[in-house]
Amino acid sequence: MSVHAWELLSNRAVATAAILYFLALLSHLVEWSALIGHRRTTAEERVLVNAGDVADIPPAPSADVTPEEETRAERIALFGRIGYLLTCLAALAHLTAVVSRGAAAHRVPWGNMYEFTLAGTCIVAVAYVLLYARLKLAWMAPAVVAFVVVVLMVGVLALYDPVEPLTEALNSYWLVIHVISAALATGAFTLGGIASGIYLLKRRRPEAASGWMSRVPALDTLDRVAYRIHAFGFVLWTFAVLITGPIWAHQAWGSYWNWDPKEVWAFITWVVYAGYLHARATAGWRGRNAAILALVGLATLWFNFIGINYFSSTSQHSYAAPAVSAPAVVSSNV
């Protein structure tokens, strides 16, 4: 296949994935809206207890389950399954888009902002699909699907670039290592941030018996899940930002730390998440304060990815239009 055919395939696959994600989101929204006013059935209760990792507590028997409630429970389960199935198909199309993009460009498919967005959201979606059963992630379905579809669409609308070869400085095997670790860390921080955000919502009505919050695991579990995802992301981020980044910067630009705006914000993100882990471990800031700090970290992360481009054009990370090096030379005479 030619470059253009691959590129076309990639673009079609992105469109397909977006539609499927959207349908999956609708399905999950139907599922969740049906939850309003719905009391959990015994079977669901058991599932939820397992999700909370508390093994030995017997499910509270709910005595009065009306037939309407049973059909409603079936409907909830059906739409949940449809949503998950659609998400699987969408993730498959999404993966196709990433792979064919790489085939079109003859390189790893994360050479510019659009490709990074495409690959990053794909990591989030695939990780979610694969971990869905193992970690019982049904409760975060709408949040994850909504996030993926929104970011993917922002990528298509605002960041799209046609397939092109890399600029010289990006042409290095560090591109593979540096960017994939940064993308994985970004995916992890995003999932962790979703968990922390849901924690803050759940905190307002911790004992909700009906509605979508009843699906979400207990506060303790949420807090712990968020912490684990963040710890994983932090290690990857340290590797991406403080090891591979400086090594590559040193090779390409001659200086391992340039105080370039992207570097500064990557460092700020690192410091905020270090603060998050530190606060949880020592200051006893579990729960609300830690969750807020995690969301601040997520905000700096995404600001660094998109926002900083609108403030500073001097960044050597401006992939879309690499700056032509214009030396400022001052001499007293010719």
Place this chain on the structure above:
Amino acid sequence: VSDVKDPTESRAERAERERQHPSPIRELTARELARWSWRQLTSMRTALILLLLLALAAVPGSLIPQENIDSVKTTNWQAAHTTLTPIYRKLGLFDVYGTPWFAAIYILLMISLIGCIVPRLAVYWRGLRAQPPAAPRNLTRMPGATSYTTSQSAAQVTARAQEVLRQKRYRLRRVPTDSASEGAPQAVAAERGYLREAGNLLFHFSVIVVLVGFAVGSLFGYKGGVIVLEGDKYGFSNTLTQYDDFAPGSMFKASSLNWFNLRIHDFHVDWLKSGPRQGMAKGFKSDIRYQTDPDGPTKSYQLEVNHPLDIGGTEVFLIGHGYAPVITVRDGEGNIAYSGPTIFLPENQSFLSFGVVKAPGAKPTGLGLEGLLYPSEVNLPDGTPVNVTGDIGDKTAAVLSLQAFKGDLGLTNGPQSVYTLDTSRMTQVTASGGRAFNLHVGDTVTLPDGLGSVTFDDVTRWNKLQISQTPFKHVALGGVILALIGLMGSLFIRPRRVWVRARETADGTLVEVAVLDRSGNDEVGAVVSGLVAQLQGRVEEEDS
């Protein structure tokens, strides 16, 4: 540094300690004040606040142009914001990362770190040699605890528990916790995850190593840039005067520049022949010849982006390239007023380049030229010239479009950039019809009014090299790698204590199992149930 939760120091013990060392309200002596300040500085909360303050302090440097990163942009910004500039300058906001207040934050953080680590090293050393604490009296009151009865004897149960825990690499308390007399309860106490605190300490120690490495690199190192023309006639030797721009660290000494010279024997650019970025450079490499001592042999190296040349700790990087048209200016008396390759700076990706020629000594009046080089020019139907590609090919399509000025170039009024022409005291002269002078390679144009002539002889190329010394860079890198290892230890190793107590009762042996998570982030429920299953001989793997 994370606090491991230790319930063994009870509230009562703390109260006792406070009773022995009372703190009545009175004036602090200088020594007490120093001690109080030291305590405050090395407290966890202060460390956390300093950490977040560091993040906050780094923000302005990414939003306001920085002098040592992009001086041109900074100058333009300062010219556009005349009210803010003096205030910002006073606050050091044009060089955030070199200001005393930024330094104050990271130096305080470093002191705080040392203050955290040193006492904890001693605590850790004692903890490392200590035995796991004996089982508390009431195990079932602990948060992660369970109990069951079995037909096995107490001795069998504890033996089995010891075996299971040893297999899981727990450290066991050597002496039985309770007296082993007949019928008395027997207990096993075990602990694991000692390396977590080691990882923690390693991480914080490594942060100091990184800071030291970074500080040495920026104090004693330097970064300089130079533009070198292609060809064996030109070259660069490593002395201060040869640099176009030079940014030394504050402790840098010129004597640490090591001797070498280099020249660009050949330069090759790979142009994109198709696709949306057609006409841009895909890759470029220089065939470098260099000598490291005056009598030494000449060595060669293929210099490319991402492949620097290391000459005894000084590194040479290829970071840019461009064209240098060879221009000869003859004045009104026929003498050569200017001659040679002139560096033109690329303005866009297809190497449309801008440059300046200054011939202040021309007779009868000084001459200045400025204009654009089109490496491959095509005229649109309306006559507008456009540049197609950066590839100059056989140079037949290259066009130099110059504007000429006569008069005083203003060179006596202080330093001036070689890339700009000060035309404030000059008047423009034009070709017929008020147009610019357009030349192909080999062309000569005669300037009006007997001012002289300009010849476009040839086009050659230049390379922008960055040359730098970064001492201790491997120390910084080693520090970060150690920090990562320590970090993984402190995040993923789960320290916990386990106690198993068996007491023979009338209904069989009552076994109590308790697990204490010491990281504060672990779930002990699964650990307890896994352990019980193993004690009972069921095969169920603990999920950890």
